[in-house]
Ligand SMILES: [Zn+2]
């Protein structure tokens with residue numbers, strides 16, 4: 001007897017029973033796949049993936065499109081194995097559970113972030129810095145991600161009711177700055193700005209020159225100042241976070257921070273940093289990067305997010321339009337965050 005006829009049923013109980021029995025059709029998954037460096041993503045159909053031990057299968061509700069996805073598509077990051085499905089800001093519901101998973105059940109809403117796996121035994125993992133793990137796997141980069149109808153995740157790295165959390169870490173790194181500059185006011189910047197403001201600190205938003213829409217958007221979200229990245233506000237900043245992947249922003253931000261101030265590079269990739277006079281770094285200014293996120297960073301961020309009343313500005317696009325959306329992101333045509341919906 002075949003139960004597959006029932007698969008279109010909207011009754012979740014029936015679907016759950018069928019999923020548990022493994023009776024759902026094996027050809028439901030669609031994904032936008034990167035097959036070669038710089039190639040446009042291709043829509044492909046695949047047999048539904050099955051979770052291994054300790055894994056969950058997630059039916060994707062939405063997946064954010066991020067600068068990092070552009071770096072993957074453009075092969076600006078090392079070690080990409082093709083084909084790969086990009087996308088690491090995944091929200092969805094668990095629809096199949098592998099053995100030995102006790103933390104998640106079918107129907108649970110989860111967030112699947114960038115950090116997809118860590119080894120647990122290297123010195124960084126042992127010292128609470130799993131974001132720097134020697135043998136990590138990253139969602140949508142070294143393991144398949146969420147530009148798809150379904151994805152497989154290691155249950156230990158899936159957040160209950162989550163969203164991407166890698167924005168929280170750069171804020172921690174920026175310390176207790178009263179006057180914080182944000183260079184690149186996009187998906188991450190507009191979320192961090194709301195937290196900073198909720199904390200009673202002042203946000204200075206730096207955008208591409210002439211990007212009036214992004215500057216107005218920043219002011220609407222409470223930025224006390226918004227301008228072009230080459231400009232200087234009325235007084236020096238205590239710290240700055242750079243989200244845009246442009247190396248020339250490093251000397252620009254160093255110029256804008258006070259003595260002892262900090263500049264945090266939050267992106268995974270950046271164009272070369274031009275040489276700059278030593279006096280921009282002198283007087284104990286600090287230049288640091290942040291890499292990835294720990295699971296605890298994500299949990300901390302998810303705890304703060306509702307308290308801060310964060311409202312994300314998202315624009316949804318159909319999964320099949322992933323290439324267009326990446327193009328829009330590349331040319332700065334996305335206000336806030338773009339998400340793909342299967
Ligand atoms: Zn991201």
Ligand SMILES: [Zn+2]
Nearest residue numbers: 119122125133
């Ligand atoms: Zn490790």
